[in-house]
Structure formats: C-alpha cells, structure tokens
Amino acid sequence: MKNRSARTLSRTQLVWVAFFVFIPSALFILTLTNPQNSNGKVINALVAIGERPTEDPVFSQVESLHDWTTIVIQHLGQPSGVVSRIERDHKMKGLNGIGYHFVIGNGNGLGDGLIHVGYRWIDQLPAARPTQSSMWDASTISICLVGNGDRRPFTDTQMRHLTRLVQRLQQELSIPSQSVLLASDISNSSVSPGQYFAEAQFRGQLLDIPRNK
Numbered sequence: 001m002k003n004r005s006a007r008t009l010s011r012t013q014l015v016w017v018a019f020f021v022f023i024p025s026a027l028f029i030l031t032l033t034n035p036q037n038s039n040g041k042v043i044n045a046l047v048a049i050g051e052r053p054t055e056d057p058v059f060s061q062v063e064s065l066h067d068w069t070t071i072v073i074q075h076l077g078q079p080s081g082v083v084s085r086i087e088r089d090h091k092m093k094g095l096n097g098i099g100y101h102f103v104i105g106n107g108n109g110l111g112d113g114l115i116h117v118g119y120r121w122i123d124q125l126p127a128a129r130p131t132q133s134s135m136w137d138a139s140t141i142s143i144c145l146v147g148n149g150d151r152r153p154f155t156d157t158q159m160r161h162l163t164r165l166v167q168r169l170q171q172e173l174s175i176p177s178q179s180v181l182l183a184s185d186i187s188n189s190s191v192s193p194g195q196y197f198a199e200a201q202f203r204g205q206l207l208d209i210p211r212n213k
Contacts, residue, residue, distance in 0.1 A: 039097055039119040040083075046115065046164040049171065049207075058117070058168050066124040068173045069139040071166055074100075074130070074183035075154075075193040080108030081146035083116050090128070099128025100144040102165060106158050110146055113157035115165060135186040141169060149194020159198060163205045170207045177206040 101121040105114040127142030183192035
C-alpha cells in the first residue's frame with residue numbers, strides 16, 4: 001500500500017515538474033518565433049494599388065511623413081529570417097533595433113509575403129546606413145527581402161508584395177522609378193539583392209511618377 005502511494009505521489013510530482021518545465025519552454029519558443037514581439041507591426045497582405053482601402057496599413061501609424069526621396073532594395077543574405085533574430089543581430093552591431101524600414105518574409109521564419117513594418121518607419125527615422133555612398137542618405141527608405149538572391153529567386157508572393165509596397169511609397173511620396181534602386185546600384189562592393197532578383201519584371205511594374213524638377 002505504501003509502495004503504491006509512493007508511486008502515485010512520484011507520478012504526480014513528475015506531472016507537475018513536466019508542467020512547470022514545458023509551459024515556460026513553450027512560451028519561450030513562441031516569443032522567439034512571433035514576429036510581432038519586435039517594435040513594429042506586421043502587414044499580412046497588401047491589395048493592388050488600385051484597390052487601396054480607406055486606411056492604408058503602410059501609413060496608418062505614421063503621424064507625420066519625413067521627406068523621403070529614394071527607395072533601396074536589398075536582401076538579408078540568409079535563407080531564413082525571424083524578426084526577433086534580425087533585431088538581435090542588429091543590436092549586436094550597435095543599432096537600437098532593426099536597421100531596415102521594412103522586411104518582407106519568404107516563408108522561412110517570417111511568413112511568405114508578410115511585411116514587417118519596423119519602428120524606423122513608424123517613427124520616421126533614417127535607416128541604418130550600410131554604405132558610405134552619396135546615393136544613400138537620411139531620405140532613403142530601406143526595404144529588405146528575407147533570403148539570398150545570389151543563390152535562388154525570391155518567392156512570387158514576396159515579389160508581389162514588394163511591388164505593391166514600393167508602388168504605395170512611390171504614389172504617396174512622389175518617388176519616381178529612377179529613384180527606386182537596388183543596393184548593388186549604389187555600392188560596387190554589394191551584389192544585393194542578388195543575380196536572381198527579377199529586376200526587369202519588378203521595374204516594369206513601377207509607377208511612372210514624374211521626376212521633381
């Protein structure tokens with residue numbers, strides 16, 4: 001009888017130990033994988049520019065727009081990317097958070113086509129400057145595609161939402177297509193966003209905004 005009671009007590013203790021170990025561990029894993037834990041927000045999808053809703057998610061949390069003149073597109077250089085990990089890596093480099101204004105996922109970490117809107121865009125702060133090129137300044141909008149375009153193409157959904165995001169920025173900020181650049185356009189040492197970036201297709205969908213005189 002005593003042995004049975006001891007076994008029952010031991011089994012009960014194991015259940016409670018497992019509960020207190022598993023639950024915090026699960027919460028820790030969810031914290032690492034949930035992109036909304038970072039300072040910013042996530043846009044699940046963008047409709048085509050002709051179907052813009054009354055409240056545009058790209059601009060809804062921005063109180064006063066900075067004078068943006070240029071858009072630069074680059075890749076993460078890694079096949080996958082979780083926002084919390086990107087933020088941690090950037091903080092290790094001395095930044096206050098993610099250096100990009102926008103990060104677009106490929107389904108490996110951040111969902112395919114999901115757009116993480118960083119605190120730098122919400123607060124209208126300059127992006128982290130990856131190069132000393134004169135073509136990159138405080139008026140440059142930085143968009144990062146998760147993946148490595150020098151190894152494989154970006155997903156169709158990723159490219160579709162990149163195009164829609166850039167079109168919105170062009171229209172709202174009067175940015176001509178000539179001012180939508182790739183990182184490789186402004187730095188001889190960069191191949192970003194890579195040889196597999198569908199540049200011709202992408203540029204063919206940019207808005208024809210007149211250049212400011």
